[in-house]
Amino acid sequence: MSENAELLSLAQRLLLGGVALACADPRQHYPLLPGETLPQATPARRAEFSAGRHAARQALQHLGLPGRAIPAxxxxxxxxxxxxxGTITHSRSACLAAVRHGAGIGLDLEEAEGLERDLWPSILSESEQLWAYDQPDPGLAAKLIFCAKEAAYKAQYSHSGQLFGFESLKITVTGEAFTASFNENIAPFRKGDAIKGRWGLASGHILTAAAL
Known part of the structure; x- marks a missing residue:
């Protein structure tokens, strides 16, 4: 099974029904539609952007909608x-997009490599760091916390429209599931509100999925 096929299969398992998915290669340039622009970007970033838009249009078509332009x-x-x-995510070698009718969803795809220790304090709380240290592979556990926060942030953003830091969410991992709890009021969410998610490993990647 190819990398894209394995990641799509994992994403389908992690997300709820009613979600349409598609993938693309972020190292390849895809045609953009009028309205889809990314000014002042490197060729590599332009390729990632075009792959994300291509995958998103494919996902919309899988949902039964026209593959229209997706501006920013x-x-x-x-x-x-x-x-x-909808949500778009990519690593160095893979790109996934997911769309559905209704409430927010979030995906985050990262290489299954340990998170650098010097980044831990800016991403993980003390309790999250203690949990990571207690896992068989602390670096990978820390990367999972990072991915879970990214997916939850994406899932909630269409509702709050607010930028906030990693410290605003607390991640609790239970098996293949995780909960992202708000540490503060971020309207319309209140302190203690939680976003549910799931995670898995495939093709050398960690994939996290969260949904409202």
Whole structure:
């Protein structure tokens, strides 16, 4: 099974029903539609951007919608069709997009490599660091915390529209599931509200998926 096929299979297992998925190669340039622009970007970043838009359009078609242009908001987040929630993620070698009707979803894809120790304090709380140290592979456990926060952040962003730091979410991992709890009020979410997610490993990657 190819890398893309394995990652798509994992994503389908992690996400709830009613979600359409597609993949692309972030090292390849895909045609962009009018309205899809990324000014002042390196060739590599342009390739990643085009792959994300290509995968997103394919996912919309799998959902039964036209493969229309997906421009960006002023904050650079994708502007999805009315009533659609979506998410795009990529690593160095793979790109995934997921869309569905209704509430927010988030995916984060990262290489299954340990998170550098000097980054831990800026991403993980003390309790999250203690949990990671207690795992068989602490670096990979720390990377999982990072991925879970990224997926949860993406899932909630269409509702809050607010930027906030890693310290605003607390991750609790239980088996293949995780919970991202808000450490503060971020309207419309309140302190203690939680976003549920799941995670898995495939093709040398960690994939996290969160949904409202």
């Amino acid at each position: 908001h002023a904050d650079r987040s994708p502007l999805w069709p009315l009533g659609i929630s």
